Every structure is written in C-alpha cells, then in structure tokens.
Amino acid sequence: MLAPGPTVLSAHKISKVFWMKDAKHPLHVFSGVSLSLRAGEMLALVGPSGSGKSTLLRCLAGLEPVTEGHVVLLETNLARASRSTLAAMLRENVGLLLINPPLVPSLTALQNVELPGQLAGRSAWSNRELSMRSLEELGAKDLAKKTPEQLTPPQAAKISLARLLTQHPKIVFADEPTGRLSTADSKLVLKSLLKLSAAGAAIVLATHDLHLASQADRVITVVDGSLGATLERPSAEEILAALDQTAYGDDE
Secondary structure (H helix, E strand, O other), X not given: OOOOOOEEEEEEEEEEEEOOOOOOOOEEEXXXXXXXXXXXXXXXXXXXXXXXXXXXXXXXXXXXXXXXEEEEEOOEEOOOOOHHHHHHHHHHHEXXXXXXXXOOOOOOHHXXXXXXXXXXXXXXXXXXXHHHHHHHHOOOHHHOOOOHHHOOHHHHHHHHHHHHHHHOOOEEEEEOOOOOOOHHHHHHHHXXXXXXXXXXXXXXXXXXXXXXXXXXXXXXXXXXXXXXXXXXXXXHHHHHHHHHHHHHOOOO
C-alpha cells in the first residue's frame, strides 16, 4: 500500500437537517461532524440503521448539501462550487458505489461500464477493451448485453463496480457496497476496493459489514447522528465493542 498522500476530503462542523412535511420540529440527521481523509486511506463509517451514516456519506460526496459547516472535496469547497464544476468533479475524479446503482436504463450493461471512458474521451477500442476486462475480472462478462431492468440487484452492483474500476477515481464513496451481495461477491468488492486504495485512491465506506470495515485504515462509529469512537485498523470484534460502548455507554 502507498503511504497516505495529501488531504483529499475535509469536513468542518457539518450538520444536516431535514424538514418533514407537516412536522412541528426539524429532523437533525447529524450535527457538528468534522473529519478528514488523505489519498490512499480507507475510512469506514459504521453504525446502526438510521444512525445518519449514509446521509453523511452523501453529503461528503457532494450528492446532498449540508445545512451548516462546509466540505472541501479535492480542493473544492462544495458550498461554493457551481453545478457544472461539481458535476465535472463527480464525473472525472469521484467514484460512487451506491445501494441503488445509478445505471442508465436505455444502455446495456457494457455501455454503462463504457460511459465514463466515453465522457473522458478515451478511444472506442481501448474503452471497450478496458470495460470488458473489468466485467471479466468480476465474473460478469455474460451480463454485457443485458439492460439494467434485466439485472438482479447483485448483478447491477457488479456492473456499477466494473464501471468504477474503469474510472481510476481519486476518491470513492461506497454506501453499503456489500449489502445485497453473497459472500463470494462481497470478497470481490473488498478486493477491488483494496486495489483502488493501493493505487492511491481514498475510500469512504458506510457499512454494516464489520468484516469489510475491519479492512479500513480507520473506522468511525456513528450513532444517532454523532461520531463516536475512532479506531485504527480494528478487528470486527473491536468495532462491535466500540458500537456497543457508544450506544449504551459503560454499565459498570
């Protein structure tokens, strides 16, 4: 693994508030969160459902605006960036692995994998070769001609991962990347993320998968919208103990 490089992500006292229809009070998803990440590092946000970790990840990635504070992603202050600047950064330097992969329904699986290369101006021949190699690496070559509506959720996740592998992103945001996958496919995801990290990409995970989280350089527990313990290269057992401690405190 490469030594961690320059800071590629920093958040300063960010908060997210939703106003629900007909609600008398706002919903505070998370509040006062500060963190940073360097190139080549893998950070896992781990917490129970409803803890706010997925919304936090989306805010860090620029997919949702924060209510307070600011996020700097790849030297760009997201609050000050124009839509075109943000779109270009997400397209060129940010990889996304989301629980519901944003595949283009009118394109085949192979064409979805090829899309980032087309937008980057890669030659058609090299783009096709790289895309097919990514599909083959994930055991998904037989899905190339299928459309997104013909794919199961695990198959769609593979196509999304294959597309990501062709991008060479500087930072990857992965929301429950193994949530719908078999053990074998989860191992493929982990192998791919470690490969990207070793190549210098920063990785941010929001996950329930303690085995996946235990492969990260840092794990931060998230409970009720607040950051709890920060753990350096912990085991799955250490993460679980930290979650219990954060949620329930010391009963002694």
